[in-house]
Amino acid sequence: QALAERARELAARSGRMVVVGGGLTGIEAAAEFAETYPNLRVWRAS
Secondary structure, three states: OHHHHHHHHHHHOOOEEEEEOOHHHHHHHHHHHHHHOOOOEEEEEO
């Protein structure tokens, strides 16, 4: 829940988020954040 709150805050400021690692789960998480918060710039690093 804290992560979702932070994502909302970042999206409100057109912020950025990096999802590090996580394999398929990391890919899915990055995709979900990008879809849910279109103003949030999401990158995935492995």
